[in-house]
Amino acid sequence: MLIVFVIASLAARTRAADPLPSWNDTAAKQSVIAFVEKVTAKDSPDYVAPVDRIATFDNDGTLWAEQPVYVQLLFTLDRLREIAPQHPEWRNQEPFASVLKGDLKAAAAGGEKAIAELVMATHAGMTTAEFEKIVVDWIATARHPQTDKLYTEMVYQPMLELIDYLKAKEFKVFIVSGGGIEFMRPWTQRVYGIPPEQVIGSSIKTKYELRDGKPSLVRLPALNFFDDKEGKPVAINHHIGRRPIAAFGNSDGDYQMLEWTTSGEGLRFALVVHHTDADREYAYDRTSKIGQLSKGLDDAKSKGWIVADMKKDWNRVWIDNALDTNTSDK
Numbered sequence: 001m002l003i004v005f006v007i008a009s010l011a012a013r014t015r016a017a018d019p020l021p022s023w024n025d026t027a028a029k030q031s032v033i034a035f036v037e038k039v040t041a042k043d044s045p046d047y048v049a050p051v052d053r054i055a056t057f058d059n060d061g062t063l064w065a066e067q068p069v070y071v072q073l074l075f076t077l078d079r080l081r082e083i084a085p086q087h088p089e090w091r092n093q094e095p096f097a098s099v100l101k102g103d104l105k106a107a108a109a110g111g112e113k114a115i116a117e118l119v120m121a122t123h124a125g126m127t128t129a130e131f132e133k134i135v136v137d138w139i140a141t142a143r144h145p146q147t148d149k150l151y152t153e154m155v156y157q158p159m160l161e162l163i164d165y166l167k168a169k170e171f172k173v174f175i176v177s178g179g180g181i182e183f184m185r186p187w188t189q190r191v192y193g194i195p196p197e198q199v200i201g202s203s204i205k206t207k208y209e210l211r212d213g214k215p216s217l218v219r220l221p222a223l224n225f226f227d228d229k230e231g232k233p234v235a236i237n238h239h240i241g242r243r244p245i246a247a248f249g250n251s252d253g254d255y256q257m258l259e260w261t262t263s264g265e266g267l268r269f270a271l272v273v274h275h276t277d278a279d280r281e282y283a284y285d286r287t288s289k290i291g292q293l294s295k296g297l298d299d300a301k302s303k304g305w306i307v308a309d310m311k312k313d314w315n316r317v318w319i320d321n322a323l324d325t326n327t328s329d330k
Helices: 002-017 027-040 071-086 088-092 096-100 104-108 111-123 128-141 157-168 188-192 231-239 252-262 295-303
Strands: 054-057 172-180 199-211 214-225 246-249 269-274 306-309
Touching: 027 157, 027 269, 027 306, 054 157, 071 096, 071 111, 071 128, 071 172, 088 096, 096 104, 096 111, 104 111, 111 199, 111 214, 128 214, 157 172, 157 246, 172 231, 199 231, 231 252, 246 252, 252 269, 252 295, 269 295, 295 306
Parallel strands: 054 172, 054 246, 172 199, 246 269, 269 306
Antiparallel strands: 199 214
């Protein structure tokens, strides 16, 4: 019994000493730890004061799954079907008619304009408080169409460990996503440990008005800001006011954020999550319509960015309360 106890204790100490146990001991993990140690050691020439230790993470495909389509788009489609009885005109109006018939390919043929129409129809016309409740209720029960996991279980354990590691080293961690800011804020504290004030995303316009005599913020059917590609550095500057020293993404939509981060003075770090594991998750990059990664792969080496190969660098994918299971490649 004593031997068993000693072995268990040693194993527990080893886990405690390893801040990233779901990462294999490869160059990607070693690079992360080396960077963090250099910028947090006071006797290091690369030391960065805690106030300047800003790290930004993309969300879709970086912190949770984005295949076969973005989670917020699935929310949009569910919401559309729910409120369709209030809009009989949609039966003959595109892209709504195709969605209600289940023909998503035809609906998507309308491109960004069609998606924008769907989003505005389902995300506007209510107060911010009403929208938050709709999101909270949906995210509590909605499940991934292929794995049947809750979407909040389709979160990457290695990235959660990375967030916790950075926070323990006095980094302030932000989400910077193309997804809707008010779609993410209701659940990021619970799922990632990142509070709503540290979430940056795309937004629609709002206005202040009295509803039933009570002050309210009403969501309008008009885009306010699209937080993707060139928009990400702009949003970081606007919301944070400091250039990050570390940034994490997975697609060419994150390219400018990584570029902006690593072009600053002093030691900088950028990491790209490369989806290579068709058995435990998905394998996609250059030709994918969701989370396309091409330019980032081409330029990562010359820019000094680390590419984390999901299949080689992660010994597990999903969060601890969601066991890894095989999924079909898309």
